[in-house]
Amino acid sequence: MIPHVVLTWVTTAPGGAENSVAELAGNLARLVPSVDVVWWRQGGPSAGSCAPAHVQEVTDWHGYQQVLAHACSPSDDRPVVVISSHRTAAADVLLAPNARVIPVVRHVVNADQVLRVISPTDGSMAERTIGTLPWELLGSVPVWVGISHASSAALRKHAPQARYVSTIHNGVTIPAEAPARTRPDTGRLLIASVARTVPWKRVDHLVRAVSDPRLSTAVRLDVFGEPGSHQPDLTRLATQLAAPVRFMGYADDLPQRLADYDLLATASVQEGFGRAVIDAAGAATPSLVPDAGASPELVLDGLTGMVYDPDDPNDLVAALTDALLDREMLARMGSAARALAEAWYTPGRCAAQYLTLVMGQQPRSLAAAQ
Incomplete structure (x- = not known):
């Protein structure tokens, strides 16, 4: 059965990652029947259009818990795969015990780097290093994604608990034609x-x-x-x-x-x-x-x-x-x-690679999760 896909994202400021998540959601939704995006705004921008994916924006922990639980309980009992990030991975594992969670690491991490992550118990933003993430929860994650070979290599080195790491470069929408240059030629x-x-x-x-x-x-x-x-x-x-x-x-x-x-x-x-x-x-x-x-x-x-x-x-x-x-x-x-x-750096190629991971995930039963 084709899984239902949920993307989760916590945004604290506008940036390239926000655009990449939105593009991935829209392109995945062209490949699978249904894609939900749970977009938690903590000072960052609105999700904008991720069409044809369905976007639900929240602004607090209570809203995130409710919306994610609903998104991960499709009416037709299809398996659910959550494409997460290191920020929400542990929370997503705890909140969606019947789903497979695939965290995406968007940094080149090192052993001492401070990462801001969502606490799975109360939704607060906590500071952790990669080695002190709640691996008792994350041990159930079947596969992690690095958005470059450098990102994947750093994760393998500093988080050996991550059982399998796949590399999927981001896709970026570029204009059909290069925009015309409009500036005057000053020689500078x-x-x-x-x-x-x-x-x-x-x-x-x-x-x-x-x-x-x-x-x-x-x-x-x-x-x-x-x-x-x-x-x-x-x-x-x-x-x-x-x-x-x-x-x-x-x-x-x-x-x-x-x-x-x-x-x-x-x-x-x-x-x-x-x-x-x-x-x-x-x-x-x-x-x-x-x-x-x-x-x-x-x-x-x-x-x-x-x-x-x-x-x-x-x-x-x-x-x-x-x-x-x-x-x-x-x-x-x-x-x-x-x-x-x-x-190479096309959103379609990126979505197709994620789809390969999504289709390879076998659903966990609720009994096994408990």
Whole structure:
């Protein structure tokens, strides 16, 4: 029997993960008869359209408990598979004992990294490391998903209790045609970065790089993303260094915006996927990424973008200088990046891979769960 699929998500701020969950829900609902989305807003955005999936938004623990229990009790007694995340996985296992729960890890975790998770007993947001998650509940999880090979490898290393880990790269909807560039040609290299301004995104490395005297008069860096805890420090740093940087805030029309940039640059070494790289590819804009985390999986060095040593500030400056001096190279890379995104990073491919996992899950009986 084809399972009923439920996706759960807790959102605390707008970002790429929210878009990825919504796209997965909509595309899965084109493949299976029914998909429910339980979207818990804790300061983050509304789910928007996940059509043809059915979305139910909640704002508190009581609502989450009720809606999830109802979503996991279909009237026709079909088996239920819950596609979860590390935040709600333990709660989902406890609240839906007759369902199979597949948690998705969207980070490159390490042993000491603090993860914010929902307590399965009272719904509060607790801070745990990967090793101190409630594995007495999570031991029943048959398969975990990492959204990149780097994410999966880190999970296997730091959470050996996860019995099986599958890698499914996110899918990203890109325009049927690359958006037209509308900015005037000033000769300056325009660089975009998409990152919430929190320390682990390491935006300060980009700010320092573009302030280098060899670059500062010929480049500009625009940072798109929700202001975070590091925003005041970054603003002060940019002022102190007289860096050519603008903080643009969150943009929901990112693919169109990125068409007006020569290059996307990132600095995080813990990126679980890096959706902005594929958004940029959809605009035929190449990316410059560190050789760490999932970034090297998304960018083929010298073909669809450039990869630099994150431990060597001079290597970042050198890569930006190469980009400044060879715009034809950037155009070729942008075209190749778009072709790669069209071929592989599609929402349909992503949904089909999740469907393979969903169809492989055998339902647990209530007696076994108890």
